[in-house]
Amino acid sequence: MPTTLQAAIAELNEEMIALRRQIHQRPELAMQEDETSALIAWKLRAEGIETQEGVGGTGVVGLVRGKRRGRCIALRADMDALPIQEATRLPFASEVPGVMHACGHDCHVAMLWAAGVALHRQREALRGTVKLIFQPAEEAVAGAPRMIADGVLDNPPVEAAVAVHVWKDPVGTLSLRYGEHLAAADGFDIVVRGKGGHGAMPHATADPVLAAANVVLALQQVVSRRVDPVRPAVLSVCQINGGSAFNIIPDEVALRGTVRTFGGPTRDLVESELQRVAQAAAKAYGCAARVKYTRSCPALIHDEALTRLVEATCREVSGAESVVVEADPCMGAEDFAFFAQRVPATQIAVGIGTPGGPEPLFHNARFLVEERGLAVGAEALASIAWRFVGGPD
Numbered sequence: 001m002p003t004t005l006q007a008a009i010a011e012l013n014e015e016m017i018a019l020r021r022q023i024h025q026r027p028e029l030a031m032q033e034d035e036t037s038a039l040i041a042w043k044l045r046a047e048g049i050e051t052q053e054g055v056g057g058t059g060v061v062g063l064v065r066g067k068r069r070g071r072c073i074a075l076r077a078d079m080d081a082l083p084i085q086e087a088t089r090l091p092f093a094s095e096v097p098g099v100m101h102a103c104g105h106d107c108h109v110a111m112l113w114a115a116g117v118a119l120h121r122q123r124e125a126l127r128g129t130v131k132l133i134f135q136p137a138e139e140a141v142a143g144a145p146r147m148i149a150d151g152v153l154d155n156p157p158v159e160a161a162v163a164v165h166v167w168k169d170p171v172g173t174l175s176l177r178y179g180e181h182l183a184a185a186d187g188f189d190i191v192v193r194g195k196g197g198h199g200a201m202p203h204a205t206a207d208p209v210l211a212a213a214n215v216v217l218a219l220q221q222v223v224s225r226r227v228d229p230v231r232p233a234v235l236s237v238c239q240i241n242g243g244s245a246f247n248i249i250p251d252e253v254a255l256r257g258t259v260r261t262f263g264g265p266t267r268d269l270v271e272s273e274l275q276r277v278a279q280a281a282a283k284a285y286g287c288a289a290r291v292k293y294t295r296s297c298p299a300l301i302h303d304e305a306l307t308r309l310v311e312a313t314c315r316e317v318s319g320a321e322s323v324v325v326e327a328d329p330c331m332g333a334e335d336f337a338f339f340a341q342r343v344p345a346t347q348i349a350v351g352i353g354t355p356g357g358p359e360p361l362f363h364n365a366r367f368l369v370e371e372r373g374l375a376v377g378a379e380a381l382a383s384i385a386w387r388f389v390g391g392p393d
C-alpha cells in the first residue's frame with residue numbers, strides 16, 4: 001500500500017466522520033434512502049467521481065478510473081437504517097422518530113466514500129477501476145439483487161467484490177473469515193387449521209392450538225435428527241398467533257420462523273422435512289398444516305484467493321496482531337451473498353468497539369460507535385482495492 005493512500009485517508013478523516021454523523025442524524029429505512037443517496041451522489045460528484053444514481057432503486061455507483069490499465073473491483077457499503085427509536089442522547093442522534101442507524105450502515109457509507117475519494121486522488125498511479133457500490137435495503141434483503149439486476153456488476157465487468165461491516169471488536173481490529181461466512185436465510189409460514197369451538201368442550205373441536213404446539217416441538221427434531229450433525233443448521237419458530245379469547249378454541253393458528261443453513265443439500269433437506277413434519281404433526285391432532293417456505297438470501301461463501309489478498313492487506317494496514325481470522329461461521333445472513341454468487345467476494349469486519357469498554361449493542365437503541373475505527377476501515381478498503389487492481393506498492 002502506498003503511504004500516499006494512508007495520508008489521503010488521514011486527510012479525509014474529519015470529513016468522513018462528519019458525513020457519518022450527517023447520515024446518522026437523517027436515517028432512512030430500506031428502499032427509502034433518497035436523502036442518503038442524494039447526499040452520496042453529490043459528494044462523489046463534488047470530487048469529480050463519475051456517479052450513477054437510481055441503480056436498483058435508490059442505489060448509487062461511483063466509478064474511480066485509474067489512469068493505467070488493470071482489473072476492476074467493487075467495494076460495497078449498505079445504506080439503510082432500522083425501525084428503532086434511538087436512545088443514545090448523542091448530539092447527532094436521529095431526528096427521525098422510530099428510525100435509527102443501529103447497525104452501522106452510516107459508518108459503511110462514510111468509509112466507502114473516504115476510500116473512494118482517496119483512490120480517486122491517487123488515480124494517476126492507479127491501475128484499473130474501482131466501483132463504489134452504495135446499496136439500499138440490506139436489512140430487507142432486497143438491495144443487492146436489484147442492483148445486480150440493474151447491471152451493477154457489468155460495464156466494466158467486476159472481477160471481485162469486497163464488503164465492509166463494522167463489528168464489536170475494539171478499534172484497530174480487522175477480522176475476516178475463509179470459506180463459509182454467513183448463512184442462507186429462509187423463512188416459513190405455517191397455518192395450522194382445525195375446528196374451533198368452546199374451550200369447555202374440546203371434544204367437539206379439532207384444537208389447532210394443541211396441534212401448533214406439537215408442530216413447534218416436532219420441528220425441533222428436523223435439525224437434531226435429520227440433518228448431518230457436522231453440517232450447521234438452525235430452525236427457529238419465532239412467532240405464534242392465534243385465538244381471540246381465553247375460552248374459545250380458534251379455527252387456526254399461524255406460526256412463522258426462520259431456517260439457516262449453508263445451502264446445498266442441507267437446505268433442500270430442511271425445506272422438505274419442515275413440510276413433512278409440520279403436516280404430519282398437525283394431522284396427529286386432527287388438524288391440517290399449510291406450509292409456505294420462502295428462500296430469501298443465499299449463503300455468503302468467501303473466495304479463498306481474494307480472502308488471502310485481503311488478509312495480507314489487512315495485516316499491512318493494521319498490523320498482524322490486530323488481524324483476526326475467525327474460525328467459525330455465523331448463522332446470520334447478509335444480502336452481499338448475492339454478489340458472492342456472481343463474482344469472487346469477501347467481507348471484512350472493522351472494529352468500532354471502545355478498548356476495555358462495553359461491547360457495542362447492534363440493532364439496539366443504545367448502539368454506539370467508536371469513530372476512530374472508521375479510518376482503519378477506510379484505509380483497509382482503499383488498500384485492498386489498490387492491491388487487487390494491480391497498483392504498484
Ligand code: NI
Pocket residue numbers: 103104105138165
Ligand atoms: Ni448491518
